[in-house]
Amino acid sequence: MRRNDGELILLWTLPVLAVIWVSAFFLFPGFVHPMSPTMTAAQVAAFYRDPAHLSRIRYSMILFNWFSVALIPLLSLLVMQVRRMAHRTPILSYCLLGCTAGGPALFLIADLFWLLAAFQPGREPQLTLMFNDLAWMTFTVGVPFLIGQSLILALAIYIDRPDRPVFPRWVAHFNVLVAAALAPAAFTGLALSGPMAWNGLLPFWVKNIAIAVWIVVMGVMLGRNIYREHAANDAQPAAAAAVPA
């Protein structure tokens, strides 16, 4: 068992996790037709009290609670790639490491608020509304570390050695684009309806699709690099054996 065999195991958890994340996303009835911030307390309470919704809310959020932090191993593999880059100091890998827990931790807090709202659906509707708002806002504006990690990764790639880069340059451009796609979600509080509301085009669809595409693209690029390292490691003992001592 070589050192990066373990990295391959971590990498191949990603397709399994993607299936779980997508399933949990469609299981939660509030995501399929994203809930509007203009819903009244009575409407929000009715959403959580609906027997057809309640189990789906609980099971989807329990799934997210189990597996949302499973993104951290993927981010750690990216930290390992940044460490391979031709940088003078390890500071950009420290920066990336500093971002890894933030995104999943914010999502986990949103998840807790959704589960709290669903725990006692018979509660005073005003309190259900409050937990629902807290959940949606934490979920939607929880982009700071996702923006941070995309821009740090882009910077790391831009200043890598141009002749033998760890990631091709387009991956840096792609990360800048993802950061730009995530940024409008930060300002969702300003709109209760329209394309900037938390159920609107930019903070919901563009943001979540950008996160999904980022995970797929970075997963593929990571896989390419880890398999190359693997092949290089396989070639090394053979090369060493071919050279007489």
Next chain:
Amino acid sequence: MTGASMTGADTTSDGMTGPPAGSPLSRFAWHCRNNPKRELWFAWYATVIFYIIFFVVFFPVTKAEPPPHPWWSDAQVAAWFQQNHHGLLIGFGIIFAVAGMTAPQNALIAYSMRRMSVSRAFAYSYLVMYSLSAVPGLLLLCVVLSVGAMQTGLDPAATHWLFDFAFLSYIGTMGVFLVGSLVWMLAILLDKNRVMPKWFGYLNLCNALTEVVVAPAWIFHTGVLAWNGLISWWVNMVVFGIYTGAFITLLRNLIRREDFGDGPLPDLPSKAAGGNAPHGNTPHGNTGAASLAGTAP
């Protein structure tokens, strides 16, 4: 190998490099491409820019600082949210967009400990603790006050609970800053590489103590120990302001002094240039190191 040659800049016979004469923009572009310390300068500028944004957002834009009164009635709290509706939502929107800039700051401080003659465990502990601190100690306040500001139809009692939640999570998140400051203090006091002056080690202790005196904010609603009180907020803020100003300056000096060796850090280039460096330290493991010391944008 010097950093200059590593990054492909033209070097003179003594290994010195410098930006071309020209517009500030072209000099900036030169530094982005060629400065051997550009990674460290990126983290330092991110720190400075973040604190400027933080100050502007928290004081004039959202008026979350100085904090409003913990003894207010439901109606007064609701009125505060109404008055600051746009300020809160625009200001915290900016914070959500840029709060990732706290990562370069924590990374640079962790780097300062990595450069010291102490275990890497200090740098890693600090990095993890302060990365964690951003969630309860900064972002929760921003999320919760945004909810209070955007949701005008919420019951006044629920709005008041959001208000308490926001300010107590922000002001009452203590342990990560307390222990984090003590970790940095201990690293500085143990360090033999002269990365940070010893007095700054003790200033860390002052910063840590502000996290002790803020604890009564969880108990008192009025007076000097309440969350907006003389001791819990004003003393805390003055010490934090001095502490932040000090470490931003000292981190800048650290980058200017950095020789990418693993021995004691040389003095600032202005002193070293006069040949009077009092300690006469030779950087270890990096023959071209001295030429890097003065490369600052």
